Amino acid sequence: MSRIVNQITVVGIGSAGxxxxxxxxxxxVSQNAKLVAVHTEEVHLEKSRADEKVLVGERVTHGRGTGGVVSVGARVMTEDLSSVISKVGSPKTLIVCGGLGGGMGSGGMPVLLEYYKEKYPDILRLVVTTFPFKFEGLNRKENATHGLTRLMDLADLTVLNLNDILFESIREYPMMVGFKLLDLILALTIKGMVDIIMKGGDIGISYGDFEAVSRNAGLGMVGHGTGMNVREAVENAISNVYLDGVGTSDSYALVYVATPENVTMGEASIAPDTVSKKYxxxxxxxxxxxxxRNNVQVMLLVSNVQSDSVTSVRSGFLL
Ligand SMILES: Nc1nc2c(ncn2[C@@H]2O[C@H](COP(=O)(O)OP(=O)(O)O)[C@@H](O)[C@H]2O)c(=O)[nH]1
Ligand SMILES: [Mg+2]
Known part of the structure; x- marks a missing residue:
């Protein structure tokens, strides 16, 4: 791997990760970033595809899961941290992903981030995660709330999707399809970040810009959309945001548009215009x-947002 490839490491923790x-x-994406999978579940890890895989907690969970217990997830990550770190390295940007609610994502993600925050404070620490569906129950919600609170203290930017907002549009789908869609949303977000960092834009965007949006940037929300033109793609991206976030005086927005060659300046400018007005x-x-390509693709990212749902779960109210 070249020096450039080593600049970004993506670590998926737990089943969703x-x-x-x-x-x-x-x-x-491994052409542009190192992909690391970390889990307690041996069977799941074997089926996963990544540049590096790390089985953690063998002595505690014997290759099985954490049983949805956050303290077990945190413990196995702490005990096996050195094997995880040896695969993760010290990249310029660290992206950690997983689902909140179980043991590994909620317990393990914060342990890894805490190490990097203390040891390498200059590394940009990004989290891309989900908050569980209400129907998954109170225990998952408590795990998720605990995990989210820790993550927001440890990451530069925590991009959060509330599964319940997605639920309304997928309630008629089979269960597996719903979760696959969640994976896709997380993956598109991470791929978008990697593309911005590694490829930039033909016009307009640099690593410094991405860093301005995401360094010390609280809670973030994303949306992805495609369409036959820029207006349609950006409107779809806005309707595919799964967080009730609103812009604050500290917010930054980033809009990344991929189009075929023949798009005019006027049409392209619709994307940033629409997003800055909306938020x-x-x-x-x-x-x-x-x-x-023959359609337009838009990714939007807004940082330092304020979300009533997150404020209420963090202060102990039921969602
Ligand atoms: N994106 C995604 N989310 C999932 C999947 N399975 C479960 N989840 C969500 O992620 C949360 C954590 O589950 P899981 O990843 O199994 O926990 P862990 O393995 O202990 O980290 C669940 O409460 C669900 O909301 C999946 O396959 N993909
Ligand atoms: Mg699991």
């Missing part, structure tokens, strides 16, 4: 990349 990493691997964000970065 490993599924997301597998999805990224299948999208060829009332004054600090905006915009990147445009030309690709050989």
């Amino acid at each position: 490993c599924n997301t990493v597998t999805r990224l691997y299948d999208m060829n 009332e964000v004054t600090r905006m970065f915009w990147g445009h990349r030309i690709e050989s």
Whole structure:
């Protein structure tokens, strides 16, 4: 691997995290980032695809799961931290993903981030995660609340998707399809971040811009959309945001647009315009990349948002 490839490491922790990493691997993201899968469940890890795989907690869980216990997830991650770190290395950007609610994601992600925050404070620490569905029960919600609170203290940016917001549009889908869709949302977000960092835009965006949006940037929300033109793609991206976030005076927005060659300046400018009006964000970065494709793809990211749902779960109220 070249020095550039080593600049980003993506670590998937637990079942949801490993599924997301597998999805990224299948999208060829390992050309631009190192993909690491970490889990207690041996069978699940074997099925995953990643550049590196680390089975943790063998002495405690014997290759099985954590039983949904956060303290077990935190313990096995702490005990086996050195094997995880030896695969993760010291990249310029660390992206950690997993689902909140079980033991590994909620317990393990914070342990890894805490190590990097203390040892390498300059590394940009990003988290891409989900908050469980209400129907999964109170215990999962408590695990998730605990995990989220820790993550928000340890990461530069915590990109959060509330599964319940997605639920309304997928309630008629088979269960497996619903979870696959969640993996896809997480994977698209991470792939978008990697593309911005590694490829930039033909117009407009640099690592420094991405860092401005995401360094010390609290809670983040993302949306992905495609369409036959920029307006349609950006409107779809806005309706695919799964957090009730609103912009604050500290918010930044980043809009990344991939279009075919023939898009005009006027049309491309619709994307940043629409997003800054929608979220009332004054600090905006915009990147445009030309690709050989026949539709338009938009990713939007807004940082330092305020979310009533997150405020209420963190202060102990039921969602
Ligand atoms: N994206 C995604 N989320 C999942 C999947 N399975 C479960 N989840 C969600 O992630 C949460 C954590 O589950 P899981 O990843 O199995 O926990 P862990 O293995 O202990 O970290 C669950 O409460 C679900 O909301 C999956 O396959 N993909
Ligand atoms: Mg699991």
